[in-house]
Amino acid sequence: MSGESAGRRPEAGDADAGAGAPLHHRVPDLGALELLLAVARLGSLGRAARAQGITQPAASSRIRSMERQLGVALVERSPRGSRLTEAGALVTDWARRVVEAAEAFDAGTQALRGRRDSRLRVVASMTIAEYLLPGWLIALRTQRPGTAxxxxxGNTRDVADRLLAGAADLGFVEGLDVPAGLDGAVIGHDRLVVVAAPSHPWTRRRTELTAAELAATPLILRERGSGTRQVLDAALAGAGGLAAPLLELASTTAVKSAVVSEAAPSVLSELAVREELTARRLVEVPVRGLRLGRELRAVWRVGQRPVGPARDLLGLTRGAP
Known part of the structure; x- marks a missing residue:
């Protein structure tokens, strides 16, 4: 390296104190080791610096820092270039093995990421699964065409069970809170509405329905454990609680069909009945003083925040209703 001064030669006392210090204090980082290998290969600190994409002063500073850390001189500089000292040749041989091991480590982790990114297992409550996820998954397909x-x-309880059992990577729920053992993030909001067939007497009322009247009426409802049922149970707890349901069904589609057939009213997600309300197959029945809003959440196991395709899908949910 032309014109450079080696400065004070490193001494053993310059090295970090002894084997008791953490390894990362005693062993140079990969960037420094790669630079040393480049010097050995190219015979010039300047050419090694260019190969590593750094300036020559930065490369010189890095070599000096490594020499101080190890307590030995590694490179001799002269007008004809740079060559390794005897200690530098030994360190370079060891550095080559470390870099090769790091390359193997990197290849292995890339393979793990590839295997992880090749599939995505999603579990969701019925409303989100039927009315929101199809659009999100189509958008994800354009970003990650190779991900299956x-x-x-299922219901909220099913979502939690599958995530906790490791059978899903990302879940979506509509209940009041995050199930035990899971972390989550609010991605949107929804509202439950009371609906009835157009011929039902409630649709011709001149006054709003009261919470007590709703609570006392046998309804067609989603099963216990669903987010819809959880929100409704909590909302009507102060009005005496829900009467025994006329029917309990595990599918929102089945509930809607039963209500349309004039069996009884129900309480369902506004997302789920939007089309039926527009077509007047169902009619919304106003209820006085009853709050039926709820948060839509993405959920995952505690300590396992979404990565890869799960993280990308989570990003696509921003702006949900």
């Missing part, structure tokens, strides 16, 4: 996605639908 599976979707399981």
């Amino acid at each position: 996605v599976s979707l399981a639908a």
Whole structure:
């Protein structure tokens, strides 16, 4: 390296104190080791610096820092270039093995990421699974065409069980809070509405329905454990609690069909009945003083925040209703 001064030669006392210090204090980082290998290969600190994409002063400073850390001189500088000292040749041989091991480590972790990113297992409560996830998954397909996605639908309890059992990577729920053992993030909001067939007497009322009247009426409802039922139970707890349901069904589609057939009213997600309300197959019945809003959440196991395709899907949910 032309014109450079080696400065004071490193001494053993310059090295970090002894084997008791943490390894990362005693062993140079990969960037420094790669630079040393480049010097050995190219015979010039300047050419090694260019190969590593750094300036020559930065490369010189890094070599000096490594020499101080190890307590030995590694490179001799002269007008004809740079060559390794005897200690430098030994360190370079060891550095080559470390870098090769790091390359193997990197290849292995890339393979793990590739295997992880090749599939995405999603589990969601019924409303989100039926009315929101299809659009999100289509958008994800354009970002990650090589990722195979599976979707399981169930109630909030099912979502929690599958995530906790490691059978899903990301879940979506509509209940009041995050199930035990899970972390989550609010991605949107929804509202439950009371609906009835157009011929039902409630649709011709001149006054709003009261919470007590709703609570006392046998309804067609989703099963216990669903987010819809959880929110409704909590909302009507102060009005005496829900009467025994006329029917309990595990599918929002089945509930809607039963209500349309004039069996009884129900309380369902506004997302789920939007089309039926527009077509007047169902009619919304106003209820006085009853709050039926709820948060839509993405959930995952505690300590396992979404990565890869799960993180990308989570990003696509921003702006949900």
